[in-house]
Amino acid sequence: MIVRIWGTRGSYPVARAEMLRYGGNTTCVEVRVGDSCIILDAGTGLRQLGEALGREPNPPTTINMLITHTHWDHIIGFPFFAPIFSPQNRLEIYGLQRTQSSLRKTIANALSDPLMPIGLEDLRANLSFHEIHEGLEFQLDSRVRVCTARANHPYRALAYRLESDGAALVFIPDTGPFHTVLFGDERIEWTGKPTANTDDDLLALATMRAQIINLARGADWLIYDSQFTDEQYARFPHWGHSSASQAREIAEEAGVGQLLLFHHDPHHTDAQIDAMLEEQRAICRSDMIITAAYEGMELRKGDLP
Amino acid sequence: MKLQFWGVRGYVPTPGAEYLRYGGNTCCTAIYGAGGEMVVIDTGTGFCQLGDTLMTTEFGRGRGEMTLLITHTYWDHILGLPFPGLVHIPGNRLHIYGPDSTRGSLEMVYNGMLSPVYSPVYGLAHIGATHSFQPTTTTPFTVGGMRVSALPLSRRNRSPIWAYRVEEGSRSLVYITDVRYTDDQIWNQALQFAAGASVLVHSAPYTRTEQVQDYGHSRVEDAIELAQEAAVERLIIFHHAQSRTDDQLDLLVSNYRRQLSDDESPLILDAAREGPVVEV
Numbered sequence: 001m002i003v004r005i006w007g008t009r010g011s012y013p014v015a016r017a018e019m020l021r022y023g024g025n026t027t028c029v030e031v032r033v034g035d036s037c038i039i040l041d042a043g044t045g046l047r048q049l050g051e052a053l054g055r056e057p058n059p060p061t062t063i064n065m066l067i068t069h070t071h072w073d074h075i076i077g078f079p080f081f082a083p084i085f086s087p088q089n090r091l092e093i094y095g096l097q098r099t100q101s102s103l104r105k106t107i108a109n110a111l112s113d114p115l116m117p118i119g120l121e122d123l124r125a126n127l128s129f130h131e132i133h134e135g136l137e138f139q140l141d142s143r144v145r146v147c148t149a150r151a152n153h154p155y156r157a158l159a160y161r162l163e164s165d166g167a168a169l170v171f172i173p174d175t176g177p178f179h180t181v182l183f184g185d186e187r188i189e190w191t192g193k194p195t196a197n198t199d200d201d202l203l204a205l206a207t208m209r210a211q212i213i214n215l216a217r218g219a220d221w222l223i224y225d226s227q228f229t230d231e232q233y234a235r236f237p238h239w240g241h242s243s244a245s246q247a248r249e250i251a252e253e254a255g256v257g258q259l260l261l262f263h264h265d266p267h268h269t270d271a272q273i274d275a276m277l278e279e280q281r282a283i284c285r286s287d288m289i290i291t292a293a294y295e296g297m298e299l300r301k302g303d304l305p
Numbered sequence: 306m307k308l309q310f311w312g313v314r315g316y317v318p319t320p321g322a323e324y325l326r327y328g329g330n331t332c333c334t335a336i337y338g339a340g341g342e343m344v345v346i347d348t349g350t351g352f353c354q355l356g357d358t359l360m361t362t363e364f365g366r367g368r369g370e371m372t373l374l375i376t377h378t379y380w381d382h383i384l385g386l387p388f389p390g391l392v393h394i395p396g397n398r399l400h401i402y403g404p405d406s407t408r409g410s411l412e413m414v415y416n417g418m419l420s421p422v423y424s425p426v427y428g429l430a431h432i433g434a435t436h437s438f439q440p441t442t443t444t445p446f447t448v449g450g451m452r453v454s455a456l457p458l459s460r461r462n463r464s465p466i467w468a469y470r471v472e473e474g475s476r477s478l479v480y481i482t483d484v485r486y487t488d489d490q491i492w493n494q495a496l497q498f499a500a501g502a503s504v505l506v507h508s509a510p511y512t513r514t515e516q517v518q519d520y521g522h523s524r525v526e527d528a529i530e531l532a533q534e535a536a537v538e539r540l541i542i543f544h545h546a547q548s549r550t551d552d553q554l555d556l557l558v559s560n561y562r563r564q565l566s567d568d569e570s571p572l573i574l575d576a577a578r579e580g581p582v583v584e585v
Contacts, residue, residue, distance in 0.1 A: 024320025
């Protein structure tokens with residue numbers, strides 16, 4: 001398995017000199033196993049990934065795109081991904097099933113007038129939309145096993161585990177911790193006090209946490225939301241993001257090989273992310289490796305294409 | 306009247322070392338009046354950077370006021386609007402002018418962008434600052450000592466794309482984006498609107514030698530011809546293509562400047578750069 005990081009930033013893309021090392025593009029990760037090409041999220045990093053695929057001698061013609069959720073920062077790279085304009089390509093797009101709107105309609109509306117001049121009919125690649133739900137396990141291209149769980153994020157988001165030939169990657173770019181606020185479909189009005197008070201809420205949070213830990217258990221790599229410092233988290237617990245220390249705690253409990261801090265805050269400079277990373281390394285009790293994901297980062301294990 | 310670009314890139318933001326000098330945030334231009342008024346044209350991701358710097362001013366205390374002029378609601382002109390802290394602070398006032406489209410008013414379109422499938426804000430009702438939306442019309446209005454007029458220069462999928470002219474005293478700034486001069490009528494309207502402008506900010510992502518499938522944008526040569534015919538003092542091209550690196554922009558500008566100088570044209574030509582404050 002080869003994992004390449006194309007976008008690490010959360011919320012919105014940032015073009016600033018102080019953020020060049022970790023990068024300013026929003027979330028996008030490429031996974032290659034054998035002939036399979038899997039893309040996790042379609043943030044602005046997707047544009048450069050599309051260009052890189054175009055430079056390959058035999059670029060993949062089937063591309064699986066697993067979307068955690070459709071907040072802007074996770075889909076804004078989509079219309080700038082060159083392979084969607086080539087008729088020989090097939091895109092299999094996976095995302096959450098929702099009652100309000102189909103995945104196809106959600107993407108189509110974002111791309112069309114008056115927000116963009118594109119209709120799905122202008123995309124010459126063959127697109128299929130697959131609506132999935134948390135707790136699902138399925139096989140992609142016969143070589144890759146995909147498992148999903150629910151992340152604790154406004155309007156819900158998916159967490160993914162990809163496994164192939166003894167290598168496992170877990171991708172949880174957007175989730176809050178599991179003690180104060182239980183996110184669902186409704187908006188949370190933050191009053192300064194924990195909103196998850198009832199036994200049902202607390203049980204739901206504990207269950208979600210157990211399932212996230214289970215999803216991440218023993219993974220080689222865990223890419224995890226660490227948008228905040230602890231001080232920021234205390235001010236914005238209703239945003240549905242974690243702090244770096246909360247990410248480390250989940251990673252340690254799940255016994256992962258390497259934690260990658262991810263979904264960097266759009267205000268955090270390279271120096272601030274360095275400091276957050278050092279702080280977590282200093283208090284990490286296990287032999288787990290902690291890094292902060294940066295654009296251009298590549299991870300390899302097991303069966304390589 | 307002063308001008309400052311916060312986002313100069315078209316289409317999609319381009320973070321990266323090769324785009325740093327001109328900038329990689331999408332369209333956002335701030336205009337500062339002599340009386341302290343602020344007018345912002347378009348709110349691409351550059352608006353997030355502008356918003357951050359404003360948090361140390363009245364906007365950080367919920368006492369700020371600004372006027373936003375939206376040309377159209379494509380991502381690269383509006384997607385930065387919901388992110389900066391100042392739009393979530395009660396007491397701040399945003400007067401937002403922009404197009405009504407066939408899919409609904411500006412307010413409805415923006416509310417749709419903030420719906421929970423796309424945004425954790427869950428809709429306009431939950432945003433803190435006071436947002437007053439007004440459809441842009443051709444009737445001029447004032448913001449402090451600045452006079453603003455607008456022209457629906459082009460249409461895309463039946464939605465208008467507005468051009469804006471902001472005047473203060475004898476100085477004037479004209480902002481034209483996302484237009485292709487397909488006929489004399491559009492050309493003549495643009496000429497009249499830009500006539501004698503001190504500064505013309507014009508989108509021009511490509512040149513006539515580049516064969517790009519992009520029918521919604523004029524070429525650098527179009528912008529130069531318009532500026533010359535309209536007797537504009539200074540042309541600033543922006544909405545740089547996502548593939549255009551700093552070095553390519555340097556080369557492009559110096560080539561066209563040489564041509565202007567060979568032709569003994571008085572026109573000053575620049576490519577928009579994020580950061581520096583420009584006297585209009």
